[in-house]
Amino acid sequence: MSSFLAQEVPLSWYLLLSAALFSLGVVGFLIKRNLITVFMSIELMLNGVNLSFVTFAHQWHAVKGQIFVFFVMMVAAAEAAVGLAIIIAVFRARATLAVDRIDLMKL
């Protein structure tokens, strides 16, 4: 048992999980109509990427990956603030959150 616990989780598992999270985010972004869900999908993609950063940082004993993750999290936080504000403004103006109907820029 202890030998099982002492055993490291292989690198590929982390990467597979990261890829799965990212792909879920992409699919969610593509198929969901609700703006908030789309927004959450973006967060999911970002976290998938974060996971691979951390994985490689641990693997190569390099701190750069960790620092990148902090940057990504900060940008994500700022994006969440701005993005949610935009979403609220859009909802107030259009009374809808369906992305297919927010197409004023179309010719």
Add this chain to the structure above:
Amino acid sequence: MNGYLHLWLIPLLPFVGFLINGILGNRLPKWLVSTVALLAPLAAFVAVLDAYASLYPLVPPVCVPGNCANAWHYISLPYVETCPMPWIRIGALHIDFSFVFDQLSLVMLLVVTGVGFLIHVYSVGYMNDDEGYARYFSYLNLFLFFMTVLVLAGNALVMFVGWEGVGLASYLLIGFYFQKKSAADAGKKAFIVNRIGDFGFLIAMFLLVANFGTLTFTEIATKLGQDPGWTGGVVTMITLCLMLGAAGKSAQLPLYIWLPDAMEGPTPVSALIHAATMVTAGVYMVARTHVLFDHSPFALGVVAIVGAATAIFAATIALVQNDIKRVLAYSTISQLGYMFLGCGVAAYSAAIFHLVTHAFFKALLFLAAGSVIHGLGGEQDLRKMGGLWKKLPITFAVTTVGVLAIAGIPPFAGLFSKDAILYAAFLQGPNGKLLWFVGVVTALLTSFYMFRLWYLAFWGKPRSEDVHAHESPWSMRGPLLILALLSISGGWIGIERSAGWVNMERFSGFLAPVFGARGATEGNAQLELTLSAVAVGVALLGWLAAYLFYREKSTVATRLAGALPGGYKLLANKYFVDEFYGATVVKPLLGFSKYILGWVVDVGIVGGAAWLLGGIALLTGAILQRWQSGNLRSYAAWLAAGAAAVLLFLLVPWTMVLAALPAIHPGVAGH
């Protein structure tokens, strides 16, 4: 040696006047504008006189070999002054901005600046009430600048600069009253007709560069002198092109049509530019390039025929004109024809002599006509004048002098120069005798139409009620009197007593260094005197005819016009030349411009190309627009697809895949 005469001052002084009056004129008080405008030509005139005087140094040059003390006093003509900066250097072609000073340019400069100054003085009185006072004088000074450049030019290109410049000044001054449509049109007409002549001048310059490799007059003369083979052919082509230019500038057939219309300008302008100086530039140019003409008898013949034809053609039109300025305009064309006739029989000095005396008496006549127009408050119609001799005594007196001078009554100026030309023509063999005969008939017509003007304007009863005619101010009368004196005595500069007989060789002797000594003439004093007597006879005949036709209550003129309605109509409408040009040149050209250039080229080709480019952009836009669906998720899908494509490209080991392909090919797999 360079720069001793300071020739560059002569054009520069009027140019300074132009700059001051052109830029500041509207803000300066009137007396200051007049002062600047008068000082500029006066200073130029003084500069010319100074250059003239320096030809005759008070201290005779002492020159022992090796030690030339005082040698700087002595100036040998032709004297060349070149701008130290190179102007044009293209391969072997060197063109400098050079001025040349010799007897010919001296005579011309004296006329241009002297008569020019007098006309400036006259203009002070004539233009006194005009709004564009400063503008007028700045243009006038600009004209003097370009005219002196033209006269001083040491090569054809510098001459061309002046040539175009005087054309510009002429255009500006003809269209001086540009609010009036006829004046603006006349300015454009003069400019465009002159372009045709300038085209000839340009072609001549190209041919000179191609065949002589230089445009400098002296170098051309040297090259022509070195090789006697230069006759006919290319020289004829060059001289004919030059003659086209001269015909444009000097209003000869077939390009004379602009000059009568140029009378729309103020009268002093007509006197200065369109009688005394600018229109004689063509004669001057022919005289300046006379070495070329001397090598082409054919071109000389063309010049003589054009001159004689123009002289008699314009004189017949002048017979029936009723506008006082138009009579004088056609008279100018006719007299310019005389000058070309003189050039055409290689009597260049006689042509220049006539140029000088004509500048005196025609300027006088124009200014006197201006005085009449001024006194009558703008009336130009001879039929509404009459009996003016009592009201305008000074104008009447000076006009009489001018009329006698142009008609060729001794001892006034016109006789001497006109006879010099006619005499030279008479000596040119049988064809010359024909030219002489045309000249004499023209002299008869000249005398007739000038005395007609004289009788109609000054004699008889006033034919118009409203005139309270008044004599002009002194600023106008002064130049008139000086020009009258010159018109009386101007011809005497040609007289010389030699070999026991009075002959006319002094002026041509003065110009001989430029034109070369003519071979001993086959004529003699007896013949010359006889021909003069004939000329005076026809002049008196013309006077008599005019007296019979136009003295008071004479009905001869109207009866004759009634008897020959066709002839009268032909003359009164100036042979319908303007209409002819309108139908054969202007209308086809306008049609070509409108339909071919306007519709086919501009709308069709140029516009079509623009529309094509725009259409392509629109079409591509319409296709690419499909991508901009406005659907957020479709954008994201494209993005994801792109990312997937990049990944696919990067991650798949394409070399291995491609290497493996033949292996799974069915044909290869069979082996």
